[in-house]
Amino acid sequence: MAEQETGTETSLADETYRALLEEILSAQLAGGVVIQERRLAARLGVSRSPMRDALGRLEGQGLLVRNGKSMLTVRVITLKDYLNSLTMRLLVEPTAAALACPEMTESKLAELAAMLRSIEDDPDPDPAMIWRFDDALHQGLGEASGNPFMAETIVQMRRYTTIFERQRRLAQRKPGLEDHREILAALAARDAEAARQSMTRHLEKVRQRVLSTY
Incomplete structure (x- = not known):
């Protein structure tokens, strides 16, 4: 059961990552927008665990960055x-x-x-x-x-x-x-x-x- 749950969480994290990536690439999530984790999770219908995984991947790729208040934001491409x-x-x-x-x-x-x-x-x-x-x-x-x-x-x-x-x-x-x-x-x-x-x-x-x- 644990393996099945882990696999499901991984799949949800991948789907969440792809959905957020597309929103960033298409400018639905515009540069400078503050990421509101709970609101995004509710909108996409996922728990906070896969959302955090997806946000971590996007931050690692440089598409999300921390502002002066350490809040996660969509990177502004200059x-x-x-x-x-x-x-x-x-x-x-x-x-x-x-x-x-x-x-x-x-x-x-x-x-x-x-x-x-x-x-x-x-x-x-x-x-x-x-x-x-x-x-x-x-x-x-x-x-x-x-x-x-x-x-x-x-x-x-x-x-x-x-x-x-x-x-x-x-x-x-x-x-x-x-x-x-x-x-x-x-x-x-x-x-x-x-x-x-x-x-x-x-x-x-x-x-x-x-x-x-x-």
Whole structure:
């Protein structure tokens, strides 16, 4: 019975973590908001034990921080944080794209191409669909690179850039479609150098687009 209860608590903690992570990434829990543990637990319908576990994980990942009064708050992603994260992505993602070129499966490439076509064909695509495609492409490249350290770095750095963009509504309605088409074309051609260059251009354009708003 104890093992079953432990397993249930672990599952609840994982579910709670994923729910809170999505709320932070989507800016439902905005930067600077004070975390009210009891209220969050009641809203998500979980006990305080899995809630504390989930909050501890998010704090360990730097997405929750302590303010001057030692209260747990959602981290505010500054422009400096954003640019530093993009710099890390520029160091890692072009290489990940090159390494993924011979490894990404045809089925995964077809899935990504279908997602991109769906966005292109929709005059007013759901923003959630755009973010799902962006996640699938960038994280998929990290996974296909065969380097787990690269994959984890991409996940972590993209969390910061995603929070910044979504909280400030900087993403365009159909952002970077041409860039994404170029990246997918390079992957489909198994051209590692073209994939590297396409990813570099894409991230540089993202940086310039954000800087132009300041």
